[in-house]
Amino acid sequence: MDPFLLVGTLVCLLSAVLCIGAALLRQPPNDITILSVAAVELFLLAYAVGAVVRQVAGEPVLGEAWEFWGYLLTALVVPVGAFWWAILEKTRWSNFVLAAAGLTVFVMLFRMEQIWDGVAGL
Amino acid sequence: MTDRRGAVSDARGRSRAGGPGRLLIAVYGVFALAATARAAFQIATKFGEAPLAYLLSAVAAVVYVVATVSLARAGTRAYRVSVVAVTIELVGVVTVGLLSVLDAQAFPHETVWSGFGRGYGFVPLVLPILGLAWLYRTRPGRD
Numbered sequence: 001m002d003p004f005l006l007v008g009t010l011v012c013l014l015s016a017v018l019c020i021g022a023a024l025l026r027q028p029p030n031d032i033t034i035l036s037v038a039a040v041e042l043f044l045l046a047y048a049v050g051a052v053v054r055q056v057a058g059e060p061v062l063g064e065a066w067e068f069w070g071y072l073l074t075a076l077v078v079p080v081g082a083f084w085w086a087i088l089e090k091t092r093w094s095n096f097v098l099a100a101a102g103l104t105v106f107v108m109l110f111r112m113e114q115i116w117d118g119v120a121g122l
Numbered sequence: 123m124t125d126r127r128g129a130v131s132d133a134r135g136r137s138r139a140g141g142p143g144r145l146l147i148a149v150y151g152v153f154a155l156a157a158t159a160r161a162a163f164q165i166a167t168k169f170g171e172a173p174l175a176y177l178l179s180a181v182a183a184v185v186y187v188v189a190t191v192s193l194a195r196a197g198t199r200a201y202r203v204s205v206v207a208v209t210i211e212l213v214g215v216v217t218v219g220l221l222s223v224l225d226a227q228a229f230p231h232e233t234v235w236s237g238f239g240r241g242y243g244f245v246p247l248v249l250p251i252l253g254l255a256w257l258y259r260t261r262p263g264r265d
Contacts, residue, residue, distance in 0.1 A: 067163060074159055078152070085148055093144040100145065104152050 004047055005113050011043045012106035019099035028090040029098060034083065037098050040105050041079040047109070048072055051116075062118025071115065075108040138201070138260045139194050146256055149249060150190040156242075157183035157234050175231035178218065182234045185211050189253065198262045205257055212250035215239055219247065 015036035022033050051072065055061065061068045082101035086094035139147060161179035169176050185207055192203035219238035232241060239246025 064167075070159060070163065074155060077155070081151065082148060085144070085151070089140055089144055091141060091144070093141050096145040097148040100148050100152065 002113060004050055005109065008043055008047060008109045009106060011039050012102040012109065014102075015040050016099045016102035016106070019095045019102065023092045023095035023099065026092045027095060028092060029086050029094045033095050033098050034087075037079045037083055037101050040102050041076070044072070044076050044079070044105065047112075048076070061116050063115035068112055068115045071108055071112045075105050075112070078104050078108070138196070138204075138256075143193065143256055143260065146249075146252060147190060147193045149245070150186060150193060150253070153234070153242075153246065153249065154183070154186035154190045157186045160234065172231040175233055178235070179233045182211075182214060185214065193253070193257075201257070201260075201262055204253075208250050208253040208257065211246075212254065215246050215250065 015033075018036045019033045022030065027033075051061075051068070055065075079101045082097050086097040088094075137143075157179065161176065161183040164176040164179055189204060189207040189211060192200045192207060215235045215238060218233060218235035222236040223238075234242060234246055238244060
């Protein structure tokens with residue numbers, strides 16, 4: 001298993017669990033949930049750097065390269081958008097919004113790995 | 123979605139974009155993003171293969187974008203636009219879902235709504251139902 005997929009899955013799902021947990025406890029977004037979403041964004045940035053390195057080092061995308069990068073750029077917007085949308089209202093529902101970011105990025109990461117390995121196209 | 127004033131200022135708008143509506147709109151936003159990116163990709167790279175299916179993708183994308191924006195905005199007009207957009211979405215996902223199951227030959231190309239949104243964990247099927255329920259609960263003149 002690709003270490004990037006493993007780390008990404010852990011970061012995304014941990015963030016989602018923390019945010020859902022906080023939401024179930026009726027907490028508005030707090031440092032922990034916001035930082036966990038920041039961690040998702042940080043992972044994506046590391047993933048992007050890693051992807052550039054792999055691409056240059058002779059391990060290219062086997063699927064459509066620009067589809068991969070399209071996914072990655074879109075994914076980078078998700079945690080930022082969720083953060084913006086969540087902090088405008090300080091209720092527990094905003095933590096569900098933050099949780100949705102982690103889950104969405106997780107699904108997108110899965111797709112990106114498929115495209116990288118040339119397994120599937122749209 | 124960028125209309126901050128509309129999203130937070132008036133009390134009625136807050137009731138629709140607040141609470142559970144917050145999450146609903148977030149999920150709509152994700153689908154607006156996903157459907158738009160997908161339709162753009164399909165139309166840009168392989169439109170000739172299945173113009174009808176990819177036009178349908180584009181229609182779905184527009185419906186999601188309109189639903190997201192109108193749900194997030196305050197006022198009765200935005201409310202009516204939401205009802206229309208979410209209803210079209212429900213009709214679309216059920217129709218395309220049925221057609222893709224009954225007549226797979228005619229719909230060989232995947233869209234967001236194929237197989238009742240199977241490729242997206244059936245969220246496209248559940249979303250408009252929750253959307254209409256939410257719109258009903260937050261209907262103007264209720265309070």
